[in-house]
Amino acid sequence: MKNRLDEVKIGDRLDINHLFNLSGKVAIITGASKGIGKDLAHLLAQAGADIAIVARNKQQLEEAAHEIGQTGVNVLPVSFDLTKVEETAQVMEGIYKHFGKIDILINNAGINVAKPAEVLTSQEWDTVLDINLKSVFFTSQAAGKYMIDQKKGKIINMSSQMAFVGYYKRAAYSSSKGGITQLTKALAIEWAPHQVNVNAIAPTFIETPMTKQMFEDETFKDEVLSRIPLGRLAKTEDLFGGVVYLASDCSDMMTGQTLVVDGGWTVW
Numbered sequence: 001m002k003n004r005l006d007e008v009k010i011g012d013r014l015d016i017n018h019l020f021n022l023s024g025k026v027a028i029i030t031g032a033s034k035g036i037g038k039d040l041a042h043l044l045a046q047a048g049a050d051i052a053i054v055a056r057n058k059q060q061l062e063e064a065a066h067e068i069g070q071t072g073v074n075v076l077p078v079s080f081d082l083t084k085v086e087e088t089a090q091v092m093e094g095i096y097k098h099f100g101k102i103d104i105l106i107n108n109a110g111i112n113v114a115k116p117a118e119v120l121t122s123q124e125w126d127t128v129l130d131i132n133l134k135s136v137f138f139t140s141q142a143a144g145k146y147m148i149d150q151k152k153g154k155i156i157n158m159s160s161q162m163a164f165v166g167y168y169k170r171a172a173y174s175s176s177k178g179g180i181t182q183l184t185k186a187l188a189i190e191w192a193p194h195q196v197n198v199n200a201i202a203p204t205f206i207e208t209p210m211t212k213q214m215f216e217d218e219t220f221k222d223e224v225l226s227r228i229p230l231g232r233l234a235k236t237e238d239l240f241g242g243v244v245y246l247a248s249d250c251s252d253m254m255t256g257q258t259l260v261v262d263g264g265w266t267v268w
Contacts, residue, residue: 031109
């Protein structure tokens with residue numbers, strides 16, 4: 001079978017400019033109306049992929065789609081509540097019919113309820129697990145159907161360093177992300193015969209406009225930084241290399257893995 005890397009060779013050299021080129025690919029990113037998801041949508045669009053962005057807020061989605069569309073790719077905004085898992089297959093079918101295929105799925109949408117374990121309610125637990133784990137499975141199931149049929153696909157799940165370490169006020173969140181790591185392995189094994197790669201990326205705390213208020217607590221920020229050997233919070237762009245790698249043909253031999261981007265936190 002022809003090695004995909006042969007297609008990016010110039011003579012005996014690799015054409016680095018095309019190594020992570022996603023032109024002709026169709027990517028779905030959930031939680032993409034703002035924040036990390038929106039940044040990742042911009043990233044894959046700049047790499048050449050057509051994009052479907054999924055989130056609940058229709059106005060924010062349309063604004064994001066307009067911005068991302070400036071790169072010249074086809075962008076489809078899809079307003080959808082991911083917890084309505086009984087409707088997920090229909091939504092994925094609509095995306096498939098629009099583009100004619102689905103190559104990449106990034107399960108980015110997530111939520112946290114930062115409360116001590118002794119006061120966390122059943123409803124709060126379900127809210128976190130429904131978004132962070134249950135919706136990821138059913139979105140992967142619905143998109144994976146098309147990847148299996150075409151014998152090719154990339155699924156990237158957004159995990160967290162909290163899948164590997166414990167932390168305060170993160171009982172539900174850590175449980176959901178630990179579940180993501182195991183779900184990634186299970187789907188990777190089951191879908192490997194169909195050449196569908198399922199991996200995850202696990203960042204540390206990321207500095208974004210949405211987390212800015214949390215880090216205004218200097219005591220909390222100092223405590224977090226004391227656990228990161230590289231001495232700083234992550235930025236969204238720290239995920240870019242890993243995400244493009246996992247979305248591209250360069251990662252065809254990688255599946256069931258979680259790429260930890262944590263500045264060394266889990267090395268301790």
